[in-house]
């Protein structure tokens with residue numbers, strides 16, 4: 208049986224572990240770590256001979272003090288050093304954490320992002336927090352959200368239900384991007400999306416492979432076989448991942464599709480663990496990452 212001294216010692220030890228874990232999660236893992244997670248594979252319906260080196264950046268949630276502009280600048284420099292052919296940014300540039308934070312101007316986030324350069328270009332999509340943080344867009348139920356305008360002003364195309372055709376070494380491929388599926392908050396507990404997958408894919412005019420950018424992995428369930436690879440973020444890999452499970456991931460679908468390279472019914476999905484945090488400024492067991500893809 209526990210005596211009083213043993214009990215107090217146990218409580219003290221557990222408190223120390225708890226404080227240490229939170230400190231590690233906020234300061235070390237979320238604040239300083241930055242991994243490059245590399246994947247090399249050939250997606251289905253891919254063109255033989257097409258070799259593509261792509262960098263994926265997701266969910267920075269830039270905000271003082273948890274993800275300051277200096278850290279965003281560091282991410283840009285690490286991504287550039289990988290010398291990709293093309294760069295994909297998967298949304299949620301703005302933070303959802305209001306308590307104890309101060310917002311970073313969208314023009315500053317876009318100015319730093321504009322430092323990303325690649326021979327085939329840099330392409331972005333909006334995340335739900337990019338919509339949710341724009342009170343005017345929420346009030347009017349109309350976009351584009353301010354971060355999209357800031358990115359476009361900085362010369363970064365935003366594929367909000369748009370498709371672009373690119374060519375690498377003579378081999379064409381498409382990059383398509385849908386908007387968020389939960390763009391507008393409808394109290395008390397509902398959402399309305401602005402994603403239009405059919406209209407986006409209707410812009411594809413030939414048989415070249417398609418890489419699709421969708422902020423929320425939930426859209427993967429509706430992805431036709433025609434799409435070679437879907438790239439998503441949103442989940443932060445679960446953000447807190449204990450023994451392979453991520454209990455805080457927002458939707459049941461996201462929970463089962465919260466991280467990594469997933470092949471399902473012949474369709475391919477890669478969910479980036481992303482960079483930042485939402486709800487609480489802690490990451491545990493899933494360090495911030497950018498992704499390097501060697502396709503083909």
Ligand SMILES: [Fe+2]
Nearest residue numbers: 299334335441
């Ligand atoms: Fe998100």
